[in-house]
Amino acid sequence: MYELNWSLLIALLSLVISIFGLYNSWKSRINNEKFWMKEQYYKSLGEAVKIEPSHEYIASKATESSVVIYNKSDFKVYDVVVLQGLNNMDLFNGQCISKVCYIREIRGQYCEHFTMKHKGLGMSKFLVIGVFFRDFQGKEWFRDSYGITKNGEGYKDRLSKLHLISPPYPHKIDNQ
Structure with a gap:
């Protein structure tokens, strides 16, 4: 019978978690940039x-x-x-x-x-x-x-x- 390699499974799980974390970080940055641009726009409109x-x-x-x-x-x-x-x-x-x-x-x-x-x-x-x-x-x-x-x-x-x-x-x- 084939024995389960736990180290390979842990490495794959770590890779999936890392990719998920990178994706969330990227989405958060995009949302922050959109929010900042929107805030800057309304601030500039308030000053215009x-x-x-x-x-x-x-x-x-x-x-x-x-x-x-x-x-x-x-x-x-x-x-x-x-x-x-x-x-x-x-x-x-x-x-x-x-x-x-x-x-x-x-x-x-x-x-x-x-x-x-x-x-x-x-x-x-x-x-x-x-x-x-x-x-x-x-x-x-x-x-x-x-x-x-x-x-x-x-x-x-x-x-x-x-x-x-x-x-x-x-x-x-x-x-x-």
């Missing part, structure tokens, strides 16, 4: 297109407002459309009180200064800025001066139908 008041560039008239758009992420944002409205307006759906400003791209760690004209405020009204933009992965977003970020998919078509922007889009439109 911040709207802050401009203290350096003060508007010269009561019917002008000074706007500063910061891109504090490391990645560029593209096709930036800035709308200005009152606190009771729905900027996401194109309600605004001035011409829009279009900027082709804002590179990472950069800010864009400009003034926007408006027709004036009303009682208990204040200006709110809304920004549509496309991120480095091609996804379209909307962010307002309250810091609320929404999916802005198809914003150029929607704003074109409202005659707020029209293709071909110039490098920069503003009211100066």
Whole structure:
């Protein structure tokens, strides 16, 4: 009768366990990389297109407002459309009180200064800025001066139908 070789069986079992351990390690690394890239993406999205008041560039008239758009992420944002409205307006759906400003791209760690004209405020009204933009992965977003970020998919078509922007889009439109 053939005698069972325990050392060969232990060696095969060790090989199977080693391969299983390598596979689990590889899967864990892939998942960690995906998680890290996703975290970096959302962190960069959170830093992209911040709207802050401009203290350096003060508007010269009561019917002008000074706007500063910061891109504090490391990645560029593209096709930036800035709308200005009152606190009771729905900027996401194109309600605004001035011409829009279009900027082709804002590179990472950069800010864009400009003034926007408006027709004036009303009682208990204040200006709110809304920004549509496309991120480095091609996804379209909307962010307002309250810091609320929404999916802005198809914003150029929607704003074109409202005659707020029209293709071909110039490098920069503003009211100066």
